[in-house]
Structures are given as structure tokens and as C-alpha cells.
Amino acid sequence: MTESARTGQAHAKARPGFLPRQLSDPELNLFAAAGRRRELVPREMIFRKGELGRAMFVVESGTIQLEFGDGLPDKLIGPREFFGELALFIGNHARVANAVAAEGSVLHVIEHAAFERLLETEAALLAQFMRRSFSYLVASEQQLIQNLKRRNEDLLVTLDSLRQTQTQLSTAERLVRTDELTGLCNRRGLYHYLEELRTQRDPTLKLGLLLVDIDRFKQINDHYGHLTGDQTLRAVAREVQAAAFPCDLPCRLGGDEFALLAQVSGPEDLRDRAAQVANGVRALRFPVPIDALHVSVSIGGSLCHEHADWSAWYSDSDCALYMVKGEGGDNYRVIA
Numbered sequence: 001m002t003e004s005a006r007t008g009q010a011h012a013k014a015r016p017g018f019l020p021r022q023l024s025d026p027e028l029n030l031f032a033a034a035g036r037r038r039e040l041v042p043r044e045m046i047f048r049k050g051e052l053g054r055a056m057f058v059v060e061s062g063t064i065q066l067e068f069g070d071g072l073p074d075k076l077i078g079p080r081e082f083f084g085e086l087a088l089f090i091g092n093h094a095r096v097a098n099a100v101a102a103e104g105s106v107l108h109v110i111e112h113a114a115f116e117r118l119l120e121t122e123a124a125l126l127a128q129f130m131r132r133s134f135s136y137l138v139a140s141e142q143q144l145i146q147n148l149k150r151r152n153e154d155l156l157v158t159l160d161s162l163r164q165t166q167t168q169l170s171t172a173e174r175l176v177r178t179d180e181l182t183g184l185c186n187r188r189g190l191y192h193y194l195e196e197l198r199t200q201r202d203p204t205l206k207l208g209l210l211l212v213d214i215d216r217f218k219q220i221n222d223h224y225g226h227l228t229g230d231q232t233l234r235a236v237a238r239e240v241q242a243a244a245f246p247c248d249l250p251c252r253l254g255g256d257e258f259a260l261l262a263q264v265s266g267p268e269d270l271r272d273r274a275a276q277v278a279n280g281v282r283a284l285r286f287p288v289p290i291d292a293l294h295v296s297v298s299i300g301g302s303l304c305h306e307h308a309d310w311s312a313w314y315s316d317s318d319c320a321l322y323m324v325k326g327e328g329g330d331n332y333r334v335i336a
């Protein structure tokens, strides 16, 4: 084995963090003689990603940083190593990275024309150089593919945990807007729904609000206990729910007060919903020992005027409810 081949092999060994791209002494001497010497100050740009180039660069001293971007790791090129060779082999090649001097460095710039001339005089040495370069290129492409694969996997994991967080968030959001006892929407959910309605409401339909209050609920609690009270609340909730259309919102505002926010064609439509709830509750039957329990509700309702806010609207329905209560309850009244 010749001295130069031995040196070439020694240099071809990889240093940690560097690709094994060191030139042999004959190659280095050849390129130094054929190239143009260029001195760089730290952070000086050699070329930018996407730029068309026709020159290869050999590092005499210092370090050059190749920045691939897109989340790919940078590559450091040190003394006796080369970069940008594709532009030399195929001419007018778009650079795949930014090349920047990581420190004060000296390069030999080998232009395409100079390389063509060398091919005529030093064919054997250049053939060996090109063969090695191609295998480095293939290896570095494979490394790139590996990196992209890893990145893709990382992205999938991130995406998965984002999806999980999103599901947890929407579950938490749903729980915050739900009344635990009855499963209906709570007051917070109602306000959220009202916000949504501002943009999604069917303009041909009117909005009606029914306030449903259990009559003498305190007595039910006092006579039969809180568990029966809870059972009553759940049963009434089911009746309010049963009177709701898919686009309506049945909810429990708190205590023994429920509401049904309904999209209706007019006051008659809203009265029908109120009658359905009142009749449904009246027909409720409870198991022994509370089979004697007769539950009824008072219902007040009103239609929402075009620009009225929630408090004015609520107050109209509450007024109607108060009238029903004053008349002994177990009835409904809708203010048109």
C-alpha cells in the first residue's frame, strides 16, 4: 500500500461529530493547487440554502457549519473535509443547507471549470475521490431519511398527546357545564349555549324560555328525606328533557329550578312544551314507601324579544312563574 493511500485511509476515519470525509494528502494537495483560497471571519456566510452553486469547498482550517433547517441537526465540517461537492459533479445544483463559518476558517474553493480541467489530468485520483464522495452522499441521504423518520415518529407522539389533552380538556369542559345530579346542563352551560346561539340561531324560529320550579320541594325533602328529594329532582329533569327538541337546551339552574330554552315557532309552541312538562311531572309515580308522593311543577315562560338581554328575558319568565305560584302552582303561564 502506498504512503498516500495509507494516509488517505487514516484520514477517512470518522471523528466524533464529523462525517468521515477527510481527504487524502494527494487529494488535498490537488484541490489546494486547483482551488481559490478564501479566508472567512466567524459567522461569514458561504452560501444559502436554495442558492444555485457550481463550486465545492475544501476546509484547510477552522470549522464550517451546515444548517439544514426544518428541525434537522446541523453538520460541522472540519479541516481536510469538503462540502458542496454535488454542485461540482452535476453543476448548478440548489444548495440544501446554509453554509456558515463557525469560526475563523480557510477554504479552497474549487469551481466547476477547474474540476473539469482536473478530470483530464488526474482522472484516476478524481475517480477514487468521486466514488468515495458518492458513497458519503448515499450514507448522508440515509442518515437524513433516518432523521426524518425519527422526527415523524416524534411528531406522531406529540400529536397523540395533544389529542389526548384535547379530549381531556373537552371532557373537563363538559363536566364543568353539567349538573352532576341530573346530567342536565347547568347554569354555566346555559350561558355558554346563549353565547353560541348569538351566531348559530335559526333566524326563522323564536327563542322561548320556560322556568320550571317544583312545588313545595322543601316539604318533599323534609318528609321523605334528601335522597327522595334527589330522586324527585332527577325525575323532573327527565320530563324537562323529554319536552326538549334536539336544538333546545334543558338545564337545571340550581336547587329545584329548571329551565328549558327552546327554539319555537310562537307562544303556542312554547305553551305546548310547558303543558308537556307539567303533565309529565303530574303523571310521575314513585315506588313504595313514597307512592303517596304527588309532585307538581309551576312553569313560567316568555318569548325572547329580538334585542333583549338574558336578565330581561329571565325576568319575564320569572314573573309568569311567580303568578302561577301565587295561584297555587301546578300550572303554567306563557307571556307572549
Ligand SMILES: Nc1nc2c(ncn2[C@@H]2O[C@H](COP(=O)(O)OP(=O)(O)OP(=O)(O)O)[C@@H](O)[C@H]2O)c(=O)[nH]1
Residues within 6 Å of the ligand: 181, 213, 214, 215, 216, 217, 218, 219, 221, 225, 226, 227, 228, 229, 230, 233, 254, 255, 256, 325
Ligand atoms: N334533595 C335536594 N334538595 C335540594 C337540592 N338543592 C336544593 N335543595 C333544596 O330545595 C329546597 C328548595 O326550597 P324552596 O326554595 O323553599 O322551594 P319550595 O319548597 O319548592 O317552595 P315553592 O317553590 O314556593 O313551592 C330547599 O330546601 C333546598 O335545601 C338538591 O340538590 N337535592
